Amino acid sequence: MIDFTLSDRDQKILDRVREQALVVREYARYFDENEHEFPPDELAEAKDHPSVIGDLMQRGEGDSGIGTLGMLISMGETWGDYSVRIRRPVGAGLGNAAVSASGTPEQKKQWAGLTLAMAITEPGCGSDPSQVQTTAVLDEATNEWIINGEKIFVTAGCRADGVVLWATLDKSAGRAGIKSFVIEKDTPGFVVAHKEKKLGIRSDDTAALVFTDCRVPRSNLIGGKEEIPKAGSGGFKGAMKTFNMTRPGVAAFGLGMAEAALDFTRETLEEAGVELSYGAGAAAQAAVVEKFQRLEASFEATRLTILRAAWLSDQGQPNNMEASVCKAKGGSAVREITQGCIEILGPMGVSREHLLEKWFRDVRITDIYEGTGEIQRMIIARTLFDYTRADLS
Numbered sequence: 001m002i003d004f005t006l007s008d009r010d011q012k013i014l015d016r017v018r019e020q021a022l023v024v025r026e027y028a029r030y031f032d033e034n035e036h037e038f039p040p041d042e043l044a045e046a047k048d049h050p051s052v053i054g055d056l057m058q059r060g061e062g063d064s065g066i067g068t069l070g071m072l073i074s075m076g077e078t079w080g081d082y083s084v085r086i087r088r089p090v091g092a093g094l095g096n097a098a099v100s101a102s103g104t105p106e107q108k109k110q111w112a113g114l115t116l117a118m119a120i121t122e123p124g125c126g127s128d129p130s131q132v133q134t135t136a137v138l139d140e141a142t143n144e145w146i147i148n149g150e151k152i153f154v155t156a157g158c159r160a161d162g163v164v165l166w167a168t169l170d171k172s173a174g175r176a177g178i179k180s181f182v183i184e185k186d187t188p189g190f191v192v193a194h195k196e197k198k199l200g201i202r203s204d205d206t207a208a209l210v211f212t213d214c215r216v217p218r219s220n221l222i223g224g225k226e227e228i229p230k231a232g233s234g235g236f237k238g239a240m241k242t243f244n245m246t247r248p249g250v251a252a253f254g255l256g257m258a259e260a261a262l263d264f265t266r267e268t269l270e271e272a273g274v275e276l277s278y279g280a281g282a283a284a285q286a287a288v289v290e291k292f293q294r295l296e297a298s299f300e301a302t303r304l305t306i307l308r309a310a311w312l313s314d315q316g317q318p319n320n321m322e323a324s325v326c327k328a329k330g331g332s333a334v335r336e337i338t339q340g341c342i343e344i345l346g347p348m349g350v351s352r353e354h355l356l357e358k359w360f361r362d363v364r365i366t367d368i369y370e371g372t373g374e375i376q377r378m379i380i381a382r383t384l385f386d387y388t389r390a391d392l393s
């Protein structure tokens with residue numbers, strides 16, 4: 001049976017995360033308005049707020065699995081801000097998830113202390129990774145890969161210690177020819193071209209990267225398998241495994257901000273004397289209350305899809321489709337919720353005096369990276385109805 005009741009230990013962890021998020025929220029507007037600056041590695045208040053990581057690693061009888069609790073922590077953190085943290089985490093990049101999912105034991109050890117970004121997207125390649133144009137050519141004489149290409153919109157691209165980069169060994173092989181490589185900063189030929197300027201999540205460091213005759217050791221190919229698998233043999237699916245826990249994470253980030261928007265709207269309505277009664281039924285409610293409660297219901301439903309995907313992973317069960325379900329549902333729900341809150345509060349919702357307009361901008365990313373909503377719906381359709389890629393193109 002799935003049971004999401006929280007143990008005392010887990011509740012205490014989440015309470016501490018929420019306290020830290022309240023501190024972080026004080027910095028949220030500043031880094032939204034000063035996009036060129038990076039938030040500090042550690043806020044001055046960090047000394048009064050020890051990390052929760054130690055408690056998180058001690059799992060006992062009745063405690064949630066790490067994946068499930070991790071989602072609730074992600075929601076709690078972004079309730080403060082999308083990227084500002086009381087202390088910047090090490091080793092929590094999307095590239096780290098890729099090494100963890102597909103790296104050899106030696107590789108996992110080698111890059112354990114680094115924060116790694118993930119670089120897939122290129123000026124001409126986003127949703128369809130088979131179009132990756134960045135090349136990796138083996139130099140047998142030196143046992144090195146020579147990387148050439150350009151990557152855009154790389155999260156944490158400026159500050160990460162390195163990237164996991166997707167490149168093709170053979171363009172004619174399509175998806176099967178694509179491999180991922182770790183490239184550390186300071187490798188000659190690896191340049192951070194610029195920091196992107198964005199609609200939302202402006203405190204987040206998003207970069208464009210250029211690789212020119214950039215040489216990395218032969219052993220930097222993640223998983224070590226240099227041969228190009230036959231089409232349909234599942235080689236590419238291995239690389240996609242990375243997303244089975246990161247997609248629920250993206251949905252959780254967005255939902256934390258949507259929760260902040262709901263909390264702000266609820267408090268404002270209550271201060272204005274609007275009674276939020278839950279027993280009366282829709283017909284007996286004021287329209288504004290009914291609208292608000294629909295947004296709350298959407299929030300709860302999304303939260304359950306995220307927890308289910310994480311719980312399956314904690315149980316060691318496949319969650320490929322559930323990861324896409326919560327990402328697709330999350331992407332649309334957080335837009336509906338933040339926009340609905342703005343509609344309820346009117347001018348106050350769009351005023352820069354408050355954070356609601358910022359949350360509305362910030363949640364937009366939920367439906368874009370790690371596969372857009374359209375791409376998640378295609379994955380769900382393929383899994384549920386056995387459609388092939390060709391059926392849906």
Ligand SMILES: Cc1cc2nc3c(=O)[nH]c(=O)nc-3n(C[C@H](O)[C@H](O)[C@H](O)COP(=O)(O)OP(=O)(O)OC[C@H]3O[C@@H](n4cnc5c(N)ncnc54)[C@H](O)[C@@H]3O)c2cc1C
Pocket residue numbers: 094117118119120121125126127128152153154155156198201206365368369370371372373374375
């Ligand atoms: C802030 C930010 C951070 C990012 N971080 C990273 C990162 O760390 N690493 C990284 O590699 N990338 C990152 N990205 C890039 C992101 O993953 C891509 O933007 C995304 O995959 C979509 O690709 P695209 O922008 O090229 O759009 P396109 O692929 O050109 O798609 C355009 C539109 O067409 C739709 N579409 C595409 N194909 C289909 C189809 N077959 N059927 C129906 N509709 C379709 C899409 O849903 C979308 O609405 C980031 C982007 C942003 C904005």
